[in-house]
Amino acid sequence: MQLIPSRPAGEVMRALSAGQPCVFANPLKVPDALANSRLSLADIEAAEGRLRRFAPLLQAVFPELEETGGIIESPLLPGDALASYVGLQLEQLWIKADSALPVAGSVKARGGVYEVLAFAEKIAREAGLLTEGDYRSLGSREARDCFSGHTVVVGSTGNLGFSIGLTARALGLGAEVHMSSEAKAWKKARLRKVGATVVEHEGDYRSAVAEARRIAEADPKRYFVDDEHSETLFIGYATAALRLKEQFAQAGIVPTEEAPVVVFLPCGVGGAPGGITFGLKAVFGEAVKTVLVQPVEAPCFLLRALRPDEPDITVYDIGRTNRTVADGMAVPCVSDLVFQLVGKAVDGFVSVSDPAMLDWVNRTWRDMELRLEPSGAAGFAALERVLPEMERPARARFVVWTTGGAMLPDDEFEPLLTTSLSSAGTGGAR
Known part of the structure; x- marks a missing residue:
């Protein structure tokens, strides 16, 4: 089952070069992409063990971890308040709120x-x-x-x-x-x-x-x-999948290939979304699909998927500026390590505009009081763009991974809210 539409490489490259939002299935995707990886689920489990051994120390040095016993984790939230904007039913949309992750507030x-x-x-x-x-x-x-x-x-x-x-x-x-x-x-x-x-x-x-x-x-x-x-660093990111497995069980979510969970991950150099993708594929296999999201001015992972044999290719090479309101994603060239580890495992890509991200910063605050940086809202903008083109099973679930925002000072966050929503049912300029 191919959820995300395939497009000719030339068409996608023209869109990226023009700074236009686009959606496309990963042309490099293969089944069992992690089969020959030098890393494995055992490495992720070992990393989780180290984090748990350190938990008492983390609890001692970071008072905000008192309630979790030193475990740094974010909630999985129902996105019912936002589901209608993108045409989903209740209980289909979920939010992995790393925007509220303790200590540093980001993925x-x-x-x-x-x-x-x-x-x-x-x-x-x-x-x-x-x-x-x-x-x-x-x-x-x-x-x-x-x-x-x-x-x-x-x-x-x-x-x-x-x-x-x-x-x-x-x-x-x-x-x-x-x-x-x-x-x-x-x-x-x-x-x-x-x-x-x-x-x-x-x-x-x-x-x-x-x-x-x-x-x-x-x-x-x-x-x-x-x-x-x-x-x-990569394996540290991958531990998120073990935590999410527990949260899925608590929410009654059972990913299968017939009823998959599609996860939207904001992406800069690729480390965090790449590690999370690795973890999700190691834990759930093809029952979980991952979609990487980047700004139209900094689509470095998307570009590398089209030019896999050019490790040094940058967004500047196709005329993009690498300037975006989503500062955490302002990266001109993807990590080659991450690309080699998960370049064939990622299911799809979306590039989104700054206005679309800002519209979702506004909407998520207004309707859920989620305090997001623009990069943290990128997944919503991508979801809105993908769904009209996606082949989606009726029982599919969608998870938007948010990052950054909870710790934003008021004088940084409030100016983001001056951007008006373009219309009641869309995510703004595309």
Whole structure:
């Protein structure tokens, strides 16, 4: 069953080059795409085990995790209040609200927090500080003094650096976050407030990452979190699938190939949606379909699906600007690691306009009081565009993955609400 329409590559490339929204099935898709992967469900389960071992320590350093016992997780919410806008029935639309994810408030928190924890565990083991079964010992003065001699370095558009900087500083590690000019000022300010060093770059995301990598490679006490090439980060993102499996069971959702769940994931460099896709396919197989969503000005994963043999191709090469109100998705070139791991597993792609994302920021706030960044609303804009063209079984369910927004200061969020809804039943300019 092909839910998303196929289109000739030339037609799609013309749309991408013109900055026009488009929908297309992944031309590289193959069954059992993960069969020969070097990573597996066992790796995801091992990562989940590490997160649970660290939970008591996380609860101690982040008071907001008191109720969950140190587990960082977001709710799965019914989207009944929004279903009619896209022509769905009640209980067909669900929202995986990473916009409300504790600690860092975005999908990036899973991978970012996980990689920092894995690094801290390595340091502690080498120093003989880790008491098996009691990771709370890593919050001791002795452990923090040990961690203080190491610095975690990362390049980011904003949300990944935000999650890594907060976690590193909470454990006593140094944090150096290289951020592109697109990153939001409030995220930089909050990082500086907790003691992270923020280095700003006039160039784009790739420039920030390249500089962060160069600096880290020259200093053995600096650990580089590579958003483009880190399998640790990738597996941290993939743990979301195990949590979602539990939430599906609680909601009475049973994905099957005849009644699939279609998940819409906002995508920048590809790490978070790629890791989540890997996890979902490892856990559910083809009973869950994944659709990656990108801005019309930064469709880097979509472009690579059309040009799979060109790892360095960028959105600039097809005349796009990489400028978008969805700053977390302002990335010119997809991660080659992610593309190799899940490029044949993703089911489809959608590119959406800035006005469409902003319309959904307004609508989700008005009707559900969901506080979203534009990138967090991208999945709704994509869903609205896809559904009229989709072959959809009557029992299919749809999950929009939101990210970023709950922690937005009022003076950042309120201007987004000045954008008027274009009409009662559409998502604005396309």
